[in-house]
Amino acid sequence: MIRKKIVIASTLAAAVVALAGCAASGTPQDVQALADQTFKASFLPGKGQDLTRLEQDQTQIDCSVSKAAPSETLAETIKARVAKSIVYPADGKLMGDWKAGAKVFNDGFAYRIGSFIPSKPDAVRAGNCYACHQGEAKEAAYGNMGSSLQHWGKIRGQSEPIVKYTYEKIYNAKAFNACSAMPRLGHNQILSPKHISDLVAYLVSPDSPLNK
Ligand code: HEC
Structure with a gap:
């Protein structure tokens, strides 16, 4: 058993090194073939996981090929493509319930394996925002890959463009x-459009503890 774990760990380590190598020199097809060969074959086979997320879409291919530094023209193409694909809440309300939004912000479930099963739309798939952003002052453990979101609405107000930007972002x-x-x-x-509108309220509303 221990031996098997070591073999799996070293296979994965080799795959990561190989993937890093491919990202530098291989084509997107090389990266995809390697992902198919390693992850798809060995990653929880038969457990009903939806692994389609390992297939790059056009935006990911564009960002991989340009090493996340697209030309101005390519960046505009990506942004226009993405803007067209945004789905809004059916009732058109971009500001939901800040209390529900606080839960989504705090819950670390986000991309956890097992949460990403499209056939289970009710599964909890929260935002894990603290992994990368500072939020309420009382929360000491937060990541700093993204900027602080503390006092988001207090600083920016609640105008329509701010609400729309927060939702779309x-x-x-x-x-x-x-x-x-x-x-x-x-x-x-x-996150569903409802989850996101609740998060917008949590970020923007003056009643939200994030803005106290
Ligand atoms: C894996 C890290 C990561 C996670 C998780 C994450 N973000 Fe971010 N976020 C970033 C980074 C990096 C940026 C800055 C780069 C950019 O603007 O695209 C950013 C930017 C933002 C911005 C825009 C900030 C500005 O000044 O314009 C908002 C709003 C935001 N995130 C909200 C959220 C919320 C809400 C969540 C949880 C649902 C979340 N983020 C989860 C990494 C993350």
Whole structure:
């Protein structure tokens, strides 16, 4: 058993090294073939996981090929493509319930394996925002890959453009920053339009503890 674990660990380590190598010199097809060969074959086979997320879409291919530094023209193409794909809540309300939004912001479930099963739309798939952003002052453990979101609405107000930007940024950050490293939480159905509108309220509303 221990031996098997070591073999798996070293196979994965080799795959990561090989993937890093391919990202530098291989074509997107090389990277895909390697992902198919290693992850698809060995990663929880037969457990009903949906592994289609290992297949790069055009935006990911564009960002891989340009090493996340697209030309101005390519960046505009990506942003226009992404902007067209944003889905809004059916009732058109981009500001939902900040209390529900606080839960989504705090919950670390996001991309956890097992949460990403499109046939289970009700599975919890929260935002894990603290992994990368500072939020409420009382929360000491937060990542800093993204900027602090503390006092988001207090600083920016609640105008229509701010509400719209906040919604669209969370839905798919690449609408504004073509090769953003922020996960595409709406696009990838980790969060529903309702979840996102609740997050917008949590970020923007003056009643939200984030703005106290
Ligand atoms: C894996 C890290 C990561 C996670 C998780 C993440 N973000 Fe981000 N986010 C970033 C990065 C990096 C940026 C800055 C780059 C950019 O603008 O695309 C950013 C930018 C933003 C911005 C725009 C900030 C500005 O000044 O314009 C907002 C709003 C935001 N994130 C909200 C969220 C919310 C809400 C969540 C949880 C649902 C979340 N993010 C989860 C990495 C992350």
